[in-house]
Amino acid sequence: MNAAPADQIRLLDVQALDVRLSQLAHKRRTLPEHTKIETLIADHTQLRDLLVAAQTEESDTAREQTKAEQDVDQVRQRAARDQKRLDSGAVTSPKDLENLQHEIASLAKRQGALEDVVLEVMERRESAQARITELTGRVESLRTEIGEATERRDAAAEEIDAEIATITKEREVIAGTIPADLLKLYDKLREQQGGVGAARLYQRACDGCRQELAITELNEVRAAAPDTVVRCENCRRILVRTLESGL
Structure with missing residues (x-):
């Protein structure tokens, strides 16, 4: 030739x-923001999963608390009815009085145990709520970081693209003479x-x-x-x- x-x-x-x-x-493909964004997205996904788990736990304990409080209320109402019967003097049989007093004592013991359950469930729910607050803040912070990193990446890529366009045009001109x-x-x-x-x-x-x-x-x-x-x-x-x- x-x-x-x-x-x-x-x-x-x-x-x-x-x-x-x-x-x-190559510079465009390997912008440091690419790796930064990937890391942030992975962290964000992990935190979102943890947040969903905490929200699920809070929802479950909320239902558990409601059920435990209902149990306490039922026992309290039954004890109140028994105490009212006892105080009314309507029960005169010594045996019936003994049985009634025994039931009231058992109900009080049962109520105490159920109230302990309520307190334990409330503590777990409060812990889950605190976890939700913490994770929500971290998720929002990461979302902001992802947005800022994306803006930096896009700005850098735009600058590179502009230079690529200029050089490509220059190449076309020179190549056209060969x-x-x-x-x-x-x-x-x-x-x-x-x-x-x-x-x-x-x-x-x-x-x-x-x-x-x-x-x-x-x-x-x-x-x-x-x-x-x-x-x-x-x-x-x-x-x-x-x-x-x-x-």
């Missing part, structure tokens, strides 16, 4: 722009060679693979016409000759 030396030099300009575009794309067949070869090699399709020959070495040319290869490059598109024998990239090639 043949191409004017000036076209080959411009290929290096395109290569430099492509390298910069790759760097910007022969289509040369540009096609360059693009093919760039895809095969990790983003570098053309490299300058600098001080008898290929800037692409950093390998110094052997004497026979160097002589072949010296003998090639200026418009001959030469390739590095080692990496097969387009080898662009310049005043600094050391020929």
Whole structure:
């Protein structure tokens, strides 16, 4: 393949722009905010799960407390009725009086036990409520952090995108001046060679693979016409000759 030396030099300009575009794309993908947001979202999800668990516990203990209080109330009402019968003097049989007094004592004992249950359930419910308050605050704080990190990420990405757009336009202009067949070869090699399709020959070495040319290869490059598109024998990239090639 043949191409004017000036076209080959411009290929290096395109290569430099492509390298910069790759760097910007990598920078965009690896913005520190990406990792920060992922970590915050994971923490937020974990806290949300804990909050749901605490809310479920609070709801369960609320029902448990209501049931325990109803049990206490039922025992209290029954004891009150028995005490009223006892105080009324309507029960005159010694045996019935003894049974009634025994029942009142049993109910008092039962009421005390049930009231202890109510207190224990209330303590668990208060603990769950305190946990809900704490977790709600932490969830809201993380939500705020996620929003702020997202704004920083978007601002950084927007800045990078603007630079990418500028460089892409510049590349289009320069690439438009390069022969289509040369540009096609360059693009093919760039895809095969990790983003570098053309490299300058600098001080008898290929800037692409950093390998110094052997004497026979160097002589072949010296003998090639200026418009001959030469390739590095080692990496097969387009080898662009310049005043600094050391020929």
